[in-house]
Amino acid sequence: MRRTSLYLLMATHVSLASGTYVFAKAAAVGFPDAETLVLARALGAALLLLLLTGWVIPKPRFDLKEWLRILGFGILLVPLNQYLFLRGLRHTVPSHPALFYALTPLGVMILASGLSKKIPPKRKILGVLIAFVGVYIILRPWEGGETIKELRSGDFWVLAAMFAWVAYTVLAGRTCQNHDPRVVTAWSLILGAIVMTPIGGYSLLTMDYGVIPPAAWAGLAYMIVFTSVTMVLVWNVLLRYLGPVEVAICTNAQPPTTAALSTLMAGAGLLSTDQDLGPLFWLGMIIIISGVVLVQLEHGASFDGLTN
Numbered sequence: 495m496r497r498t499s500l501y502l503l504m505a506t507h508v509s510l511a512s513g514t515y516v517f518a519k520a521a522a523v524g525f526p527d528a529e530t531l532v533l534a535r536a537l538g539a540a541l542l543l544l545l546l547t548g549w550v551i552p553k554p555r556f557d558l559k560e561w562l563r564i565l566g567f568g569i570l571l572v573p574l575n576q577y578l579f580l581r582g583l584r585h586t587v588p589s590h591p592a593l594f595y596a597l598t599p600l601g602v603m604i605l606a607s608g609l610s611k612k613i614p615p616k617r618k619i620l621g622v623l624i625a626f627v628g629v630y631i632i633l634r635p636w637e638g639g640e641t642i643k644e645l646r647s648g649d650f651w652v653l654a655a656m657f658a659w660v661a662y663t664v665l666a667g668r669t670c671q672n673h674d675p676r677v678v679t680a681w682s683l684i685l686g687a688i689v690m691t692p693i694g695g696y697s698l699l700t701m702d703y704g705v706i707p708p709a710a711w712a713g714l715a716y717m718i719v720f721t722s723v724t725m726v727l728v729w730n731v732l733l734r735y736l737g738p739v740e741v742a743i744c745t746n747a748q749p750p751t752t753a754a755l756s757t758l759m760a761g762a763g764l765l766s767t768d769q770d771l772g773p774l775f776w777l778g779m780i781i782i783i784s785g786v787v788l789v790q791l792e793h794g795a796s797f798d799g800l801t802n
Contacts, residue, residue, distance in 0.1 A: 500735060504744040507728045510720045511595075512751040515588035516759060517716040518580065524710020526701050528581035533694030534714055535580075536572045536687035539722035543680040551676045560669070564678065565685045567666050571726070572686025573693065574658035582651025585644045587770045591652045592752035593632060593779055598745045599786055600625055601660030609664070618789045625785025629653075631778035645770060667733045675730030683722060746786055749779050 525531040583591055600622050607614050633646055670678050759765040
């Protein structure tokens with residue numbers, strides 16, 4: 495695939511991700527709990543992927559060992575990443591998850607280094623430390639009050655979701671190079687939906703659908719079509735042609751684009767005006783992205799060097 499096509503896919507992923515953080519917020523607060531929302535999202539995505547199988551998505555050709563690996567990917571994607579993300583987003587603002595997911599390259603580097611038993615260069619370790627100074631500023635542990643406590647609670651859930659996404663990115667990278675990434679994506683999400691069904695099934699069947707606001711339904715539809723299907727397909731296609739650390743670069747652009755979108759929607763009255771976009775947020779964002787960029791800088795080495 496041409497380099498320009500890869501950059502276009504990265505730009506598409508960034509744009510859709512910015513919308514995810516904003517529109518998923520409406521769904522997170524509009525549904526009664528995260529378990530119900532995650533299962534509704536997972537089942538919708540699974541149905542769409544099954545309808546695409548056989549013409550847009552090839553049929554799976556995995557052996558038993560590979561099916562077990564795909565099941566593990568599904569657990570990382572749905573009961574872990576999606577549940578933790580939506581539970582956290584319920585209590586925080588869209589700009590914070592976008593910023594924390596920008597830490598994905600750091601997490602990928604740390605996990606890949608651990609798996610390969612290689613110690614990262616001192617410059618990369620410094621970048622990690624700098625980035626976590628930015629996280630500390632965003633979390634503001636020195637502040638009290640119910641509002642900041644609720645934000646911090648949501649932020650910790652989102653950070654846990656980011657770690658699940660890091661594990662998926664590293665572990666699925668090799669499989670996406672050996673198999674069609676569309677098939678890996680589809681069946682990871684389908685099996686993840688099956689695993690999630692016993693957890694949220696009863697709540698989904700018994701909830702009062704009439705009390706769900708239209709904005710929440712719109713957010714759910716966005717997550718099914720664009721986040722769970724389109725974005726993960728794009729991510730896995732990128733993993734087929736690039737190393738996990740290089741793919742994770744596109745998360746760097748998500749914080750400013752999400753903050754800009756949140757500001758526009760708050761100004762239009764579609765979001766709460768209190769989006770926690772004060773000076774500490776921008777300072778934390780600059781420090782986090784600076785640390786992430788320092789980790790990503792390579793001098794004569796391939797991005798794949800940590801995973802091969």
